[in-house]
Amino acid sequence: MIARDLMQSPVPTIKEDAPLTEACDLFVEGRINGAPVVDVNDRLVGIVTQQDVLFGTLGRPIHEGGAPLLDFGPLDPIWTLRVRDVMTSPAVCATEDADVGELCRLMWSLRIHRIPIVREGRVAGMVSSMDLCHAVCEGTLAVPV
Amino acid sequence: MLARDLMCTPAVVIRQDDAVTHLCDVMQEAHVNGLPVVDENGEIVGIVTEEDVLYGSMGEAGASAPTAEPVLVRDIMTSPAVCATEDTEVVEICRMMWTMRIHRVPIVRDGHVTGIVSAMDLVRAIAEGTIEP
Numbered sequence: 001m002i003a004r005d006l007m008q009s010p011v012p013t014i015k016e017d018a019p020l021t022e023a024c025d026l027f028v029e030g031r032i033n034g035a036p037v038v039d040v041n042d043r044l045v046g047i048v049t050q051q052d053v054l055f056g057t058l059g060r061p062i063h064e065g066g067a068p069l070l071d072f073g074p075l076d077p078i079w080t081l082r083v084r085d086v087m088t089s090p091a092v093c094a095t096e097d098a099d100v101g102e103l104c105r106l107m108w109s110l111r112i113h114r115i116p117i118v119r120e121g122r123v124a125g126m127v128s129s130m131d132l133c134h135a136v137c138e139g140t141l142a143v144p145v
Numbered sequence: 146m147l148a149r150d151l152m153c154t155p156a157v158v159i160r161q162d163d164a165v166t167h168l169c170d171v172m173q174e175a176h177v178n179g180l181p182v183v184d185e186n187g188e189i190v191g192i193v194t195e196e197d198v199l200y201g202s203m204g205e206a207g208a209s210a211p212t213a214e215p216v217l218v219r220d221i222m223t224s225p226a227v228c229a230t231e232d233t234e235v236v237e238i239c240r241m242m243w244t245m246r247i248h249r250v251p252i253v254r255d256g257h258v259t260g261i262v263s264a265m266d267l268v269r270a271i272a273e274g275t276i277e278p
């Protein structure tokens with residue numbers, strides 16, 4: 001089994017200069033936890049997850065000086081930050097013919113939940129741990145009895 | 146393959162009356178994105194994830210001055226939790242996770258959490274060769 005057999009395609013991407021709030025909207029609307037980040041030419045430059053939003057916004061200097069951890073006021077950096085400020089870059093990625101066993105070893109060793117699949121630098125799809133669940137449901141990935 | 150063959154043990158749990166700030170510490174230390182929530186008797190009452198922290202505890206504070214009362218896990222958790230037992234088939238757990246778009250299912254015995262199966266456990270099983278892709 002290779003990445004192409006398992007990946008979701010197409011997948012929503014987000015521009016690196018988009019406001020972070022747009023990433024939050026994408027997560028909620030798409031019911032997803034992470035998305036590949038692309039530049040103006042649609043080339044993959046990173047990945048952004050809910051975790052990046054959570055830990056990337058709460059630790060900023062605005063919260064120093066005794067401000068509460070969960071103060072979500074008008075000065076909160078989440079309103080001014082861009083996706084590129086919190087994303088992980090470069091993204092760990094693979095090509096469509098990557099072996100699923102290799103992908104899983106990569107995902108497990110790095111404890112990452114999703115790997116963008118690229119074709120000539122552009123996002124062709126994505127493989128996530130949830131796609132493995134889907135494959136088991138569909139019977140395309142067999143678990144031993 | 147049954148839940149007991151795939152689940153992670155022991156499961157890290159959080160009390161429903163713990164503060165969300167403590168929850169964040171526990172999730173970071175344990176390197177997990179979600180935890181089963183238990184009551185004072187150790188029985189499962191719900192599940193809480195980073196998503197709940199992000200959308201459940203951060204949305205209201207801007208509307209008024211922060212209060213002295215900490216946000217508690219029980220205020221943001223999903224309850225009841227979707228659970229399975231140790232002898233539930235892995236295929237059935239995958240079906241639950243996929244259809245409900247949830248990433249983890251606590252495994253319970255007599256109301257107490259004995260382990261947790263997450264989508265990442267499938268990744269681990271393939272990485273370790275227990276499941277052949």
